[in-house]
Amino acid sequence: MVDHILSILVFFPALAAVLGFVVHKDSMRAYGVAVAAIEFILSLWLWHSFDPNVSGMQFIEQIALIPSFGINYIVGVDGISLFIIILAAFFTMIGIASLTDTKDVKNMIITLLFLQMTMVGVFVALDAIVFYVFWELSLVPMLYIIGAWGGPLRIYASVKFFLYTFAGSLVMLVGMLFMAYFYYQATGQWSFAILDWYRLILPESFQLWLFVAFFFGFAIKVPMFPFHTWLPYAHGQAPTIGSVILAAILLKMGTYAFIRFSLPLFPDASVYFMYPIAVLAIIMIIYTAMVAYAQKDVKQVVAYSSVSHMGVIILGTFALNVEGISGSIFLMIAHGVVSGALFLLVGVIYDRRHTKMMDQFGGLASVMPRYATIFGIMMMASVGMPLTINFVGEFLSLLGFYQQSHILTLLAGIAIIVGAIYMLSAYKKMFFGNVTKEENKNLPDVNKRELIALVPLVIITIWLGIYPKPILEPINNSVESVVQLMHEKSITEEAKKRIPNLVQNLAINKTSAREAH
């Protein structure tokens, strides 16, 4: 069974969702939690069976789908994708568990289970078309979640979300078809398998164009400045569960795809575009931080801060060395945990007051002490305080990029401090001072159901902040092989210089070790 664990992980939620139509709506929540818990346990089992010392793909399965056009169902997992899969399973579980009274709860849970299938599918797919299938399919459940359960502007927000991402992905599809065509020209065989593509060395001019085509698809998903405009609407209108899944998992598809596709396929283009993208990332960090400071709605603050941190992830990815990329993958997980938790926390207060305006709150710390504590921890994690999960990722990302450019790293570091300003001021407005509003005086503190969702997140935040090794090590192994591949594949002098050669370093380390003896 462990040979097919990935397919089971992908299709188990979908099967459960189909069967879920039969389940009575009063029992639906329990069914959803049970299914998501089984899925989560399966994902933990995957981690257990995963060999952290192997850098390549594991648990590979291959089934021919359209062999005459080189499309196969290939799935596999390595250190880069493993933890995002676990994160997806985990968030679906706590998302369903913490669902408050929603209308049509049955439809919501079925939709979430379908969404889970597409999310896991994206992260395990090793064939470009299969990847694309899941990537596009993930839009549909999200469209429905935002459009059916969202706020007053939900239709505009959901359609904008859908069309924006759809348009970007279609450009990416053209890029994929070109890539397959180049592979066909080089080898005489059609193939969409990513591992086959890794072996293909393209001239720099081709790389540049293809990089741009893929960039559109990924950058809109991340979303990078200036393609980020759909996100505040989507977050602003989405129900809590929608925002949580969107911020924690869906946005990671973009950054993950950069590491899975753009870097190893187009190393020279990655180096070529490193500075422009880094500048975009820094604009994204600073600009969205400033916008976040101006928000009156606490959910928008969290939404913009989430965009801002995605900028750090991009920066780390385009450091193009082991520290930066490992850091960015770690930060993806950290960002998922922290921003997911923050959206859950905003949902908690929204359920009680049905408003998200910060001026409606104030002095909540005295009314809801447990809530204030958890919010405080998560906010500290979000601003990157040491010993929290975000700090590890941000530190490594910046450390990685420091080797490429000092000035830009400095700018990004300053921007993270600005991040602290808006988060702290938001926290001040909500929690400190006197309780000014009559309605706030008797708010109940977080209840058991909410604690079930929030406490594990707090534990993860602090545990991985203090001891990140169990996650960082497998990530590091896989990233090393990616960076080495990039170095070997790159053609230009510039790229050879920018992307470190790990084998050589290793050799040097060994000789110096021998000399030391």
Place this chain on the structure above:
Amino acid sequence: MLSPVNVSMESLNLVTLAPMLIPVVGALFILVIDMFKSSLDKSLYVMLSLLILGIDFAALIESAEIFNQSGTAMGVFDVMLIDGLAIISQFVIVAASILFIPLALSSKRFHEFSYPEFFALFLFMIAGFQFMVATDNLILIFVGLETASLALYTLIAMHNRDKSFEAAVKYFTMGALAAGFYSFGSMVFYALTGSIEINQIATVLAANNYADIGFVLVGVVFMIASFGFKLSMVPFHTWTPDVYEGSSAALAGYMSIVPKIAAFVVAMRIFEFLIHSGIVWLEVILYIGVVVTMTMANIWALVQGDVKRMLAYSSISHAGFVMAAILIGTTQSNSALFLYWILFSFTNLGSFSMLWISRQKNLPIGQSSDHSYEKFAGLAKSSPLAASIMALFMLSLAGIPPFALFWGKMYMIGSAVTGGYTVLALIMALNSAIAGYYYLKLIVYMFMKDPVIVYEGDVSITNATYSLKTIIGFATVGTIFAFLAVNPLLEFVTAFVYNSGY
């Protein structure tokens, strides 16, 4: 004294005629039955038509086997040409007709289905299309085209509403114009080469190295105009939305598939050698036509207030998309055309059938047209299954994987990439994104809005019967599980297209 004309039956190869003669004989048979006993129920005629089409399909399988063994067959004084293109397109024509004809068994009684002539004309029309695709001869193409078109005009008019008469007359007028253009185009080619066989024309033109390029272009322009009408390419598309609106939803769905595949095959035969001859002008005209058809139809579809008109514009856009295959002109693109159209016929017939089963006899107050968007508002609450199926068809039309049409789109864009048409590939991709909006609009109405008009009972299945639901079930399964069928289809289509030399 003249010696008697001596033609051996062997050389006529009459078996090439079999697939066309079956529906003709069947149609006559239906008329004969009506002579003996009139006012029989429509179910009899539907089932008879199904049986006849079934036999037709079997005959096609037979000729496909012959093609596999001995390649292209000529027959009846070399007028008939049974090559791979002819066989695949006939498969599509007959299969789509088999899916269409049970739609006549609606629960509401509609005027046209009470006449046996409807079914006879329907079978004549199929025979016409089959003749049209299975020949190389410009005159026989014309005969097939006119047989089919005249039958189709009548079928539309039999719907017996004011709008249907308008639609039929409009279609007839435009069709007559197209027929005129076609005969002018043929005349020019005949004058240039002294032949009415397309391959002869190609040979003669190539032999004198396109010396009379001016006249060739005149002929080409007439041909493009004529097929522009038949395929509803912009700017010859103006009849399409009105005709679709005037005819019943089922027939509109049928019209968006079968007449077009026949026209595509003829266009492929005529334009293929011209494209490969390197006439830049033709390429430019076609390029502009393809891009304008895709883009403009998409933009017009955005602003429609009626789902049927929206689908009409969307099928114009799809036709433009597929026309790109003829422009690209490689084996891959021609196979992509057939793959696309097979997948498209499933999805599009399904979505028009969904409109058909929700068809009311009379419009209630507040509903502006038969299938206005308001009618579908909040459908997900009243009948979730119908709404989900409709949404599925819309997603498939929009090209969301893994539903049927995505594979066609992917392969088509892939063929543009392989053929060196990079910009065209991008335009095709971006057009799919524009199209996403209006398909999404219907989903938004169904799933995210509240009902506008209160209906008695379930409006989405007011016209439904078991046979209609079965057809929709077929279309749904075909749309969802298309990814399993793509590989065999692709291999089959590619082999047939390649062996016919396209």
